[in-house]
Amino acid sequence: MKEALPEINLKAIGTVRNEIKDPVWRPSEDVVSEIVVDSSLTEALDNLDEFSHIIVLYWVHKSPRRAPVKVRPRGNPENALKGVFATRSPDRPNPIGKSTVRLLERRGNALKVRGLDAIDGTPVLDIKPYMPGYDSVDDARAPSWVVKR
Amino acid sequence: MKEALPEINLKAIGTVRNEIKDPVWRPSEDVVSEIVVDSSLTEALDNLDEFSHIIVLYWVHKSPRRAPVKVRPRGNPENALKGVFATRSPDRPNPIGKSTVRLLERRGNALKVRGLDAIDGTPVLDIKPYMPGYDSVDDARAPSWVVKR
Numbered sequence: 001m002k003e004a005l006p007e008i009n010l011k012a013i014g015t016v017r018n019e020i021k022d023p024v025w026r027p028s029e030d031v032v033s034e035i036v037v038d039s040s041l042t043e044a045l046d047n048l049d050e051f052s053h054i055i056v057l058y059w060v061h062k063s064p065r066r067a068p069v070k071v072r073p074r075g076n077p078e079n080a081l082k083g084v085f086a087t088r089s090p091d092r093p094n095p096i097g098k099s100t101v102r103l104l105e106r107r108g109n110a111l112k113v114r115g116l117d118a119i120d121g122t123p124v125l126d127i128k129p130y131m132p133g134y135d136s137v138d139d140a141r142a143p144s145w146v147v148k149r
Numbered sequence: 150m151k152e153a154l155p156e157i158n159l160k161a162i163g164t165v166r167n168e169i170k171d172p173v174w175r176p177s178e179d180v181v182s183e184i185v186v187d188s189s190l191t192e193a194l195d196n197l198d199e200f201s202h203i204i205v206l207y208w209v210h211k212s213p214r215r216a217p218v219k220v221r222p223r224g225n226p227e228n229a230l231k232g233v234f235a236t237r238s239p240d241r242p243n244p245i246g247k248s249t250v251r252l253l254e255r256r257g258n259a260l261k262v263r264g265l266d267a268i269d270g271t272p273v274l275d276i277k278p279y280m281p282g283y284d285s286v287d288d289a290r291a292p293s294w295v296v297k298r
Contacts, residue, residue, distance in 0.1 A: 005161040005187055006272050008208050010243045012154040037234075038154055041242060044218040046232030050292035057206070057245055059157050069193040083195030085276040088283075093190060094159045094274050096206055098247070100284060123155050125243050127234040131295055134237075136285040137249060141201035146280055 012123035013038055014109075016058065020119040023062040032104065033116040035124055042109040045127075049106040053130035056099050056116060059123040063095035073145060080145075097122075100130055161272035162187055163258075165207065169268040172211040181253065182265040184273055191258040194276075198255040202279035205248050205265060208272040212244035222294060229294075246271075249279055 014037035035056065037045060048054060070081040071089045084092050101113040111127070163186035184205065186194060197203060219230040220238045233241050250262040260276070 005164070006208075006210075008159040008161065008272065008274070010157040010159065012157065013242050015154070041218060041234075044233045044242070045235070046219070047235035047292075048232060050235065052288070052290035053286045055247065057243075057247070059155075061155075069190060070195070083197060084193045085190075086194070086196035086199065086278055088277060088280070092275065093162050093193070094206075096159075096245075096275050098204065098206070098277065098284075100286060123157065125157070126241065126245050128237060128247065129235055129291065129295070130286060130289050131237070131291055132286070132289045135247075135249060136289075137202045137279060137281070139201070140279050140281045140285075142278065142280055143196075143199035146278070 010125055012059065012125060013041055013127070014124040016116060016118045016120060016122040016124060018116070018120050023119055029115045031116065032112060032114050033118070035111040035113060035127070037109045037111070037124070039109050045106055045109065045111065048111070048127070048129060049103060051103060051129040053100055054103050054111070054113065055128040055130050055135065056101060056113070056124060057126040058097045058118050059125055060090040060095035060097050061121070061123055062119070063090045067091050067093050067095070096125065100135070159274055161208065161274060162190055162276070163273040165265060165267045165269060165271040165273060167265070167269050172268055178264045180265065181261060181263050182267070184260040184262060184276070186258045186260070186273070188258050194255055194258065194260065197260070197276070197278060198252060200252060200278040202249055203252050203262065204277040204279050204284065205250060205262070205273060206275040207246045207267050208274055209239040209244035209246050210270070210272055211268070212239045216240050216242045216244070245274065249284070
C-alpha cells in the first residue's frame, strides 16, 4: 500500500539568540540562550515560568534537506552506521530538534534558558512545559553505543 | 524589533494507525498503535529497536489552525486560563505533538508502540530514540495544577 503523506506548513514562533554562530555538533550544555518569541504570542508564554524545565522544538535550519537514511552517531567516523531515526543526528528527514532545557527567566516575549542545543538564529517551532512522569521514563533502556551528548 | 519568522515546509514521514478514530482529549495510555513509515525510509528505522522507548513527533491534524493564546488545561472549564505554551494543549500555534512511548516491536517499516497520544491517521513528523539523561530531568519542578494526563 502506498501512503499519501501530506505536506505541512509551519511558521516559526520565535528565534534562538546565543553566542554560537557556526553550526557545530553540540553546543555546550552550559550555553545560555534567549528564545525571542513573536510579540503576538507574548501572552502564550504566561505561566511557563512555573516550570523549572521546558521542551523546545526547533528547526535545524542549517541541515541539508537530503537526509541520509544511515548515519554515524555523533558524526564520529569510528562509529558504525545506524538508522537515522535511531540517532539524534540533525541530518534527518524533517530536521526538527528537541531539547529539554532549564528555564532561567521569562521576561515579556523572551525566555532565557540553559542547555539549548541550537545555534544563533535557529527558528523555534514550539515550546512545551516539561512534565515529570509524562516526559520521563523510569525504566528506559538504551544501547551501549549511546552516551549522553 | 520586528522579527521576520520563516515559513517551513515539512513532509510527513509516516502515519499513525490505531483504533482511535475520533479526536478525543487523551487516548488511553494503554492504546497500542502502529506507526507506518514511508517505505523509502525503512532502513532509517534500523537499530531503533535497541531502545525501549522512543519519542514521536506528530502533526495534530485535527487541530484548528487559529490557536488561542490562553487555554484551560485539559479542556476543563473549571481550570483557570494559562498561556498555551505552558500547557500541552493540542490547539497551539504549530500543533506538533510529542509523546514518549514504549516500542513494542519493529517490523520492516512499521513500529508497534504503546501509549501514543494520537488518533488514527495522524501524520508523523519525526521519530527519535529516548535517551535517559538527555531527555529526562531528575530535579524538575512543575506547578500543582499539572497532573499527569
